[in-house]
Each structure stands twice: as structure tokens, then as C-alpha cells.
Amino acid sequence: MTRIDIERLTVSYGAAAVIDGLSVEIPAGCFFTLLGPSGCGKTTLLRTIAGFAQATGGVLRFDGADMTHVPAHERGIGMVFQDYALFPDKTVFDNVAYGLRARKIDKKTIATKVGAYLERVGMGAYAARYPAALSGGQRQRVALARALVVEPRVLLMDEPLSNLDAKLRIQIRESIADLQREVGITTVFVTHDQEEALAVSDRIALMNRGRIEQLGAPEEIYGRPLTAYVADFIGAANLIDVTLVEAANAQGQARVRLQDVELLVAANGQGVGNSTCIAARPEDLRLAEAEARAANGVRGVVERRRYLGNRVTYRVKLANGQPITVDEPGRSGGRREGQTVTVMFDPAATMLVAR
Amino acid sequence: MSRRAPTVWIVLSALALALLVVFLVWPLFNLLASSFATGKGTGQTGWARFFSDAKYLTAVGNTLILGVIVTASSTVIGVTLAYVTARFNFPLKALVAILPLTTLIVPEVIAAQTWLMLLGNNGIVTRSLGNYGIDLPSFYGWPGLIIVMTFIYYTYVYIGTLAAIKGFDAQLEEAAQSLGTSPGRSVLHVMIPVVMPAILASSLLVFTLVVGNFAVATLLGHKVLLLSVLTYITFNSEMGSDPIMQSTLASVSIFIVAVTLFVQRWVVGRKRHEITQGRGAAPTRLTGLRSALLAGAASLVVLISVLPLLTLVVGAFTLTRGPVMYWGQFSFASIERMLISAPDPLLNSLRFAATATAIGIGFSVIVSYLVVKKKNFLTPAIDYLAMLPLAISGTVLGIGLVITFNTGFLAMTGTASIIVAAYVIRRMPFGVRNASSTLYNIPSSIEEASISLGVPPVATFFKVVLPVMAPAIAAAAVITWTTTVAELSASVVVYSAGLETAPIQIFRLIDTGLTGRASAYGLALVVMIIAPIVVATRFFKIDLFQSR
Ligand SMILES: Nc1ncnc2c1ncn2[C@@H]1O[C@H](COP(=O)(O)OP(=O)(O)O)[C@@H](O)[C@H]1O
Ligand SMILES: [Mg+2]
Numbered sequence: 006m007t008r009i010d011i012e013r014l015t016v017s018y019g020a021a022a023v024i025d026g027l028s029v030e031i032p033a034g035c036f037f038t039l040l041g042p043s044g045c046g047k048t049t050l051l052r053t054i055a056g057f058a059q060a061t062g063g064v065l066r067f068d069g070a071d072m073t074h075v076p077a078h079e080r081g082i083g084m085v086f087q088d089y090a091l092f093p094d095k096t097v098f099d100n101v102a103y104g105l106r107a108r109k110i111d112k113k114t115i116a117t118k119v120g121a122y123l124e125r126v127g128m129g130a131y132a133a134r135y136p137a138a139l140s141g142g143q144r145q146r147v148a149l150a151r152a153l154v155v156e157p158r159v160l161l162m163d164e165p166l167s168n169l170d171a172k173l174r175i176q177i178r179e180s181i182a183d184l185q186r187e188v189g190i191t192t193v194f195v196t197h198d199q200e201e202a203l204a205v206s207d208r209i210a211l212m213n214r215g216r217i218e219q220l221g222a223p224e225e226i227y228g229r230p231l232t233a234y235v236a237d238f239i240g241a242a243n244l245i246d247v248t249l250v251e252a253a254n255a256q257g258q259a260r261v262r263l264q265d266v267e268l269l270v271a272a273n274g275q276g277v278g279n280s281t282c283i284a285a286r287p288e289d290l291r292l293a294e295a296e297a298r299a300a301n302g303v304r305g306v307v308e309r310r311r312y313l314g315n316r317v318t319y320r321v322k323l324a325n326g327q328p329i330t331v332d333e334p335g336r337s338g339g340r341r342e343g344q345t346v347t348v349m350f351d352p353a354a355t356m357l358v359a360r
Numbered sequence: 361m362s363r364r365a366p367t368v369w370i371v372l373s374a375l376a377l378a379l380l381v382v383f384l385v386w387p388l389f390n391l392l393a394s395s396f397a398t399g400k401g402t403g404q405t406g407w408a409r410f411f412s413d414a415k416y417l418t419a420v421g422n423t424l425i426l427g428v429i430v431t432a433s434s435t436v437i438g439v440t441l442a443y444v445t446a447r448f449n450f451p452l453k454a455l456v457a458i459l460p461l462t463t464l465i466v467p468e469v470i471a472a473q474t475w476l477m478l479l480g481n482n483g484i485v486t487r488s489l490g491n492y493g494i495d496l497p498s499f500y501g502w503p504g505l506i507i508v509m510t511f512i513y514y515t516y517v518y519i520g521t522l523a524a525i526k527g528f529d530a531q532l533e534e535a536a537q538s539l540g541t542s543p544g545r546s547v548l549h550v551m552i553p554v555v556m557p558a559i560l561a562s563s564l565l566v567f568t569l570v571v572g573n574f575a576v577a578t579l580l581g582h583k584v585l586l587l588s589v590l591t592y593i594t595f596n597s598e599m600g601s602d603p604i605m606q607s608t609l610a611s612v613s614i615f616i617v618a619v620t621l622f623v624q625r626w627v628v629g630r631k632r633h634e635i636t637q638g639r640g641a642a643p644t645r646l647t648g649l650r651s652a653l654l655a656g657a658a659s660l661v662v663l664i665s666v667l668p669l670l671t672l673v674v675g676a677f678t679l680t681r682g683p684v685m686y687w688g689q690f691s692f693a694s695i696e697r698m699l700i701s702a703p704d705p706l707l708n709s710l711r712f713a714a715t716a717t718a719i720g721i722g723f724s725v726i727v728s729y730l731v732v733k734k735k736n737f738l739t740p741a742i743d744y745l746a747m748l749p750l751a752i753s754g755t756v757l758g759i760g761l762v763i764t765f766n767t768g769f770l771a772m773t774g775t776a777s778i779i780v781a782a783y784v785i786r787r788m789p790f791g792v793r794n795a796s797s798t799l800y801n802i803p804s805s806i807e808e809a810s811i812s813l814g815v816p817p818v819a820t821f822f823k824v825v826l827p828v829m830a831p832a833i834a835a836a837a838v839i840t841w842t843t844t845v846a847e848l849s850a851s852v853v854v855y856s857a858g859l860e861t862a863p864i865q866i867f868r869l870i871d872t873g874l875t876g877r878a879s880a881y882g883l884a885l886v887v888m889i890i891a892p893i894v895v896a897t898r899f900f901k902i903d904l905f906q907s908r
Contacts, residue, residue: 055812057808076816076817077812078812078813078814078815078820079814081814084808084809086805086808086809088803088805090805090806091806091809092809092810092827093806094827094828094830095827103815104813104814104815107814148809155813155814157812161812
């Protein structure tokens with residue numbers, strides 16, 4: 006198992022820095038996900054770790070050894086690509102055996118190892134086939150076996166599920182996660198799909214314009230977003246501008262003003278004067294009768310109601326025009342459109358975030 | 361890329377660029393420079409003489425006129441035939457499918473020769489009609505030039521247009537019709553604009569080929585002065601004494617072709633419509649009179665196209681005495697004589713073309729790989745130079761090579777190497793284009809997959825890229841072979857005694873009127889061309905036209 010250290014890494018194409026002084030430590034054996042919108046530099050970072058893109062500054066280490074300028078083929082990586090990248094003129098067996106043959110391993114060992122890994126990804130019966138005769142999911146399984154059979158130090162995957170349909174995506178995703186845990190290999194996984202990231206990762210680095218915006222376990226990223234960008238990218242969050250009245254108290258709560266009421270929210274580690282924005286997820290909000298003088302509530306009018314079977318989604322407009330989305334569980338959401346209601350904020354689940 | 365790997369590619373790029381500069385840029389530079397030199401005897405530059413002597417301007421005028429006429433006639437025949445075969449089913453349609461092969465199989469010099477055997481002063485048709493008191497007008501000059509070139513070059517337009525029509529989504533046309541346009545108008549307004557770039561591109565290609573044509577122009581031109589012929593004559597008769605004029609004429613030819621290619625690029629670049637992927641129109645089955653007419657017309661075109669081949673076979677086995685052919689009396693004499701007493705031209709052709717094909721394909725693959733997959737600061741120049749020979753006729757290239765490598769550290773004149781060099785350079789653009797289009801379709805990810813598995817970049821090229829390219833390389837090799845073995849216009853300029861190739865031998869025999877013996881060599885040449893095609897398509901199932 007290999008630890009990856011990245012220090013002040015910069016990658017530029019021409020004048021523009023695509024990766025901009027990025028530092029991160031990826032623990033040994035970790036399933037580490039680079040998550041972010043298209044164009045934020047995920048692929049570039051992954052390819053720099055692989056050695057296919059050159060760092061223009063900074064250092065990359067595997068277990069402390071400087072890898073920054075080691076050629077890709079000497080890094081001991083395994084790679085899985087979005088387009089599978091199987092060798093079209095070679096059978097499934099020969100594809101998986103390719104890396105072993107390059108290592109001059111004897112035939113018998115190759116046959117045993119290839120067989121074992123094909124079995125592991127559930128492709129044992131397809132050894133003699135050519136890639137063209139496989140479905141997308143099967144191809145990606147073969148690609149996974151090909152990458153793992155050489156027992157690389159790190160496994161790198163660039164959107165390996167993007168070309169698959171929804172159902173397969175979940176199946177292969179689970180296979181990858183299981184296999185990673187079984188083999189215990191340090192894995193860097195690139196995706197733009199937040200659900201995928203939340204489902205399989207030990208740690209997620211949410212990227213924004215060549216930098217890591219927030220790094221943490223899935224629960225932290227989802228439950229404690231530190232910036233409006235993170236809150237917005239993962240899950241749908243209501244981002245509401247407020248005025249800070251009182252910074253964090255002993256319970257870690259801050260007091261903010263929204264229209265004519267004051268709300269208690271989680272200070273979320275934000276410093277004083279740092280933020281005037283709160284994030285609240287629709288499922289963490291509740292609606293109450295307008296008359297109820299409940300604490301931590303703001304009045305608004307139901308503008309739209311959408312019945313979704315297991316829940317009802319409301320759009321409520323506050324007096325200042327700010328729209329807020331509220332998800333209420335249950336099958337019989339009772340508010341009507343046009344009704345005046347109070348939106349109830351949960352102090353623990355409403356976060357002060359940086360804009 | 362890693363630190364060490366780029367140096368390999370940069371070194372290769374520098375090497376490729378150096379070769380291109382030495383064998384292409386330098387000769388061209390010499391040509392242009394020499395056209396601006398002042399002659400010792402005349403005290404004038406080539407350009408001063410060019411503009412003061414009506415002979416030269418007439419030749420340019422005639423060349424342009426011929427180019428326009430042949431381009432127009434080839435386009436009419438090629439486009440009509442393409443439209444008809446794409447949209448209608450009629451009896452004998454399968455015959456039309458062999459058309460693309462005829463241009464490949466019948467070298468221009470043989471086409472010119474066989475047309476003369478039919479319609480020349482001593483031609484079969486001329487003679488037999490003469491027996492009935494019907495005198496055909498002379499085939500030499502304009503009629504011969506126009507007819508022969510048209511039937512050589514219309515296939516280029518046919519192939520280009522057919523591909524475009526097949527790719528054109530018939531639904532667009534139906535949409536136009538459903539909006540109330542008549543079928544005829546919808547063809548005019550919807551299909552033509554979409555297919556037009558392909559037609560224009562192939563037409564302009566034909567124009568450049570006519571301007572550069574040497575074999576037909578020399579054998580059939582007679583009193584019609586043409587640029588390529590004049591260039592060759594200037595070179596051949598006054599070699600050493602007047603290299604200035606030959607360089608000037610060569611420069612004019614380069615200029616004409618360069619302008620045409622520039623226009624082509626501009627037109628195609630501006631008018632490229634995104635052709636949405638869709639179903640091609642199902643051909644309409646025709647019946648009755650229309651079907652019979654169409655079948656007749658199409659077969660006539662096909663027949664005329666394969667006529668040279670038939671004439672050639674018959675001619676090779678016909679009894680001859682000197683220039684006289686005894687039609688109807690069969691004999692193996694010409695064949696025997698060729699094989700027993702003078703097989704050298706055939707052996708030379710085999711040797712030179714095989715060497716050139718091997719070098720050319722190897723070079724094309726490497727250059728394409730650099731240009732497509734390993735871009736660096738040198739590759740744009742390489743890419744540009746590799747396409748440059750498209751703008752140079754064989755005659756011009758030959759003269760450039762001769763004046764450059766006559767002496768000096770690379771004295772190749774008089775050796776086989778200069779012929780091979782001419783072959784390689786002339787066919788390089790096709791090889792590079794072919795290999796590039798294949799490489800563009802190979803995702804870089806499979807190379808990266810290989811490298812990630814521990815195989816260094818250069819080994820990856822051999823283990824992963826080359827095997828995937830193999831079928832395309834084989835197809836390109838066959839095409840390169842067929843076109844080099846038939847090459848005449850450059851090799852006739854650069855060859856020296858004892859190094860005659862089959863096309864050169866044919867050309868010389870025709871020039872001295874020995875048609876029967878020329879036919880024997882022609883037949884052997886056609887066999888040398890067809891054999892690899894048959895082997896490739898029959899036994900290896902290679903699609904020769906896959907990446908065209
Ligand atoms: N080879 C390249 N040359 C120039 N710009 C590039 C190159 N590769 C990527 N970029 C740019 O770098 C940015 C990040 O790209 P990428 O790493 O592919 O993003 P992601 O994988 O997150 O979508 C994009 O703006 C992209 O246009
Ligand atoms: Mg990407």
C-alpha cells in the first residue's frame with residue numbers, strides 16, 4: 006500500500022495554471038475521489054499522478070520517494086479509462102496478460118494470475134473473446150482486471166463509469182468498491198457525479214478551478230460543507246444571504262438575521278465577519294402553520310407544490326423574494342399553493358458557509 | 361510525457377524534418393532560385409524570356425484551357441454516374457462498382473497507348489473505318505487529350521461524389537419535399553449544397569492532375585503546346601545548357617497547382633456542412649425504358665473505361681513486325697521477347713517500387729505518428745511539408761532532384777537511389793494521409809494503458825499502435841505499390857541508361873512506334889499492379905479504400 010503526497014503542485018498549459026499550487030495527502034489504501042464540475046482539473050491532476058501530464062511546479066511523492074519526474078511506465082500505476090482503452094486486436098486474456106508479459110513473468114504464472122483476476126471481476130468465461138464482442142460493462146471489468154493484475158502501487162481511474170447506463174453504473178461501481186477494499190490498493194477515482202463519490206469514497210476532494218475546495222469523508226462533505234460552492238455542488242442546498250448578529254457561542258452556534266427574524270445556525274467553524282450566507286438542505290427544512298410562533302422560523306408563501314410519491318417538494322417565497330426549496334417526507338403533504346407558511350430551520354443542520 | 365521519452369520523438373521529428381528539407385525543400389528552392397538566375401548566353405532571367413516568348417505563354421494558356429475542359433467533362437460524367445448509382449438500381453449496376461479500380465490498374469501511359477491503338481493514325485478503328493471510306497478526324501491534339509484525360513480522371517470525381525452522396529441524409533431532402541418543393545428542386549437546393557464541397561474538392565484535384573499530366577500530354581499532344589511537355593523537352597534537349605528555362609517552366613507549374621490547391625482548401629474549408637449521421641437513401645429500382653437507358657449509358661462509360669485493358673491484352677498477343685500490328689493474328693513473340701531478351705525494365709520496376717513502398721510506408725507511418733500523436737514544435741512543419749508534393753508534378757519534382765543531386769555530397773544522379781527517392785516523395789502525401797486518418801481513430805488511451813502497465817513509449821508504439829494500424833498499413837502499401845510501379849513522369853526525368861522501369865520502357869517504345877512490344881510490357885505492368893490487389897483483397901480481406 007502506497008501513500009501519495011502532493012505538495013504545491015502546479016500544472017500549466019501555456020500561461021494558464023490548470024492545477025494551481027495544490028497540496029494533498031492521500032493515505033495508503035484510501036479510496037480517494039476527485040470530485041468537481043467538468044473543467045476543474047480532475048483529469049489533469051490524475052494524469053499528473055500517472056505521469057502523463059508534467060508538473061510545472063511542486064512535488065509528487067509515492068511513499069516519500071520523489072516521483073515528479075519519473076516516466077509514467079516506471080511509476081507502477083494501474084489505470085482505468087472512461088473509454089475502456091482495451092487493445093482491440095487482443096483477446097480478453099491477452100489484454101489482461103499484457104502487463105505481466107512486459108514484466109517477463111513465466112507463462113504458467115501469467116495464466117494463473119490472469120485467470121484469477123478475470124474470475125474476480127466476473128469475466129472468467131470471456132477470456133477468448135475480443136473486446137468488440139463485449140458490452141461496455143464487461144469491457145470495464147476487463148480493464149479493471151488488466152490494471153490490477155500487475156499489482157500496481159496505486160490505481161487511477163478517470164470517470165470509469167461515465168460511458169455506462171444508469172443500472173450498470175451502480176453495478177460496476179459496487180464491483181470497483183468491493184475489489185478495492187479486498188485488494189487494499191490506494192485508489193484515486195475521478196468523477197463529476199456526487200452520488201457516485203458519496204457512495205464509494207473514503208475521502209472526497211471537491212475541486213474548484215484547479216484547487217481543492219474541501220477535503221473530507223463523504224459525511225463531512227455532505228453534512229458540513231464549508232463553502233457555498235461545496236454546499237451547492239453536493240446535494241441541492243438553499244443558499245440564503247443573511248446578516249451576522251452574533252458569532253459562534255459556546256455551543257458552536259451563531260445568530261443571524263433573515264428578514265425580520267433572528268435564526269440560530271451552526272457556526273460551522275466560520276470566523277467572525279467571514280460569512281453572511283447560510284446553507285440549508287431541502288430535506289432539513291420543515292413547514293409549519295403561519296400562525297405558529299415557533300423559534301427559528303421564517304414566514305413565506307407556498308409558490309409551487311410538487312408531489313413526488315415519497316415526499317413533497319415545495320417552493321416557498323420569502324417576503325424579500327428569496328425562493329427556498331423544502332422537501333417534506335410522507336405521502337400526503339398538506340400545504341396548498343398560495344398558503345402562507347413558516348419555514349423552520351434546524352439549528353444543527355443549517356450551516357454558516359463562506360461565499 | 362516523461363523526461364526521457366520526448367527526446368526520442370523530438371530526435372525522430374528532427375530527422376524527418378531534415379530528410380524533408382534535403383529531398384524536397386532544397387530541390388524546390390534550387391528550381392526557384394535558378395529561374396531567377398541570369399543566363400550567360402541570353403543575359404536574361406528565365407522570367408524575362410518566359411514573358412517575352414509567345415511559345416511559353418501559349419503553353420500555359422493551352423494547359424489552363426485543357427485543365428478547365430477536362431475538369432468540366434470529368435465532373436459531369438463523374439457526378440452523374442455517382443448520383444445514378446447511389447440512387448437507382450438498374451441491371452448491370454455491379455459493373456460500375458469496378459470503376460475505382462480501373463484508374464488504379466491502368467497506368468496513364470498505358471491508357472494513352474491503348475487509345476492510340478484504337479484511334480491513332482494506325483489504330484484499329486481508324487483503319488477499319490478507313491477501309492469503308494470513312495475518315496476520322498485526327499485523334500492527336502485536342503480531341504485525344506480531352507477524351508483520354510476525361511476517361512482517366514472522371515473516376516476521381518465519381519469516387520469523391522459517391523462517398524458524399526451516400527453520407528448525405530436523404531431525410532433532409534424529404535424534409536424539403538414535404539415543405540412543398542418539387543423533387544427536382546429539392547435535389548438542387550438541398551442535396552447539391554451539401555455534396556458540393558466533395559465535388560469541388562475532387563474537381564480541383566482533377567485540375568491539378570491535368571496540369572501535371574505528362575504521359576497523355578506527351579503522347580497525344582502533338583502540336584498542342586502544353587506546359588508539362590515543354591518543361592520536359594526543355595529539360596531533355598538542353599540539359600546543362602539551359603537549366604534556367606526548365607526551372608522557370610517548372611516554377612510556373614508549381615504556381616498554378618499551388619493556387620488551385622489554395623482555392624480548394626478555401627472552398628472546402630468555407631463550405632463544409634456538418635453532415636448529420638443518418639440513413640442514406642435507399643436506391644430506387646427502375647424498370648422499363650428508363651432502366652434500359654440507364655443500364656446502357658452506365659455500361660458504355662464502364663466499357664470505355666475498361667477498353668484500354670482489353671486492347672492491351674489483345675495487343676500483347678498480336679503478331680507485330682516493327683510498328684505494324686497484324687490484328688487478328690495471335691502470337692507470343694512480343695511476350696517472349698520481353699521476358700527472354702529484355703526483362704530488365706520489369707525487374708527494375710519490381711526492385712525500385714518495392715524499395716520505395718517499404719521506405720515510403722515506413723516514413724509515412726512514423727511521420728503520421730509524430731504529427732498526430734506526438735505533436736511538438738517541429739511537427740507542424742513536418743505536416744505541411746509531407747503534403748507539399750501534392751503541389752508538384754512529377755516532371756517538376758524530377759527536374760528539381762536532378763539539378764540538386766547531380767553533384768555534391770549527395771550525387772545520386774545516375775543511380776537507382778534517385779528513382780526511389782522520386783517515387784517515395786511523390787507518393788508520400790497519400791501514405792501520410794492514409795496513416796494519419798487511421799491514427800486519428802486510435803484513441804490515445806490505449807497507448808497510455810500500455811505505458812501505465814509498464815511498457816515504455818517506444819515499445820508501446822510497436823506493441824499496441826502498430827498492430828492496430830496493420831490492416832490500414834497493408835492497404836496503404838498496396839496502393840503505394842500500385843501507384844509507384846506505374847510512375848512515369850518523375851522517373852523518366854531522373855533515370856539513366858540501364859535503369860529503365862517498365863513505364864519508361866513502354867513510353868520509349870510507343871514514342872518509336874513499337875506498339876506491340878509496348879503492349880507486352882503494359883500487360884506485365886498491369887499484372888504487377890493487379891497481383892498485390894488480388895492477394896490483399898482475396899486472401900487477407902483488406903479493404904483497400906477504407907480510409908479514403
Ligand atoms: N492538453 C491541454 N492543453 C490545454 N488545455 C488543457 C489541456 N488539457 C486540459 N486543458 C484545460 O485544463 C482544464 C482542466 O481540464 P481537465 O483536467 O480535463 O478537467 P476535468 O477532468 O475536471 O473536466 C480545462 O479548462 C481544459 O480546457
Ligand atoms: Mg476529465
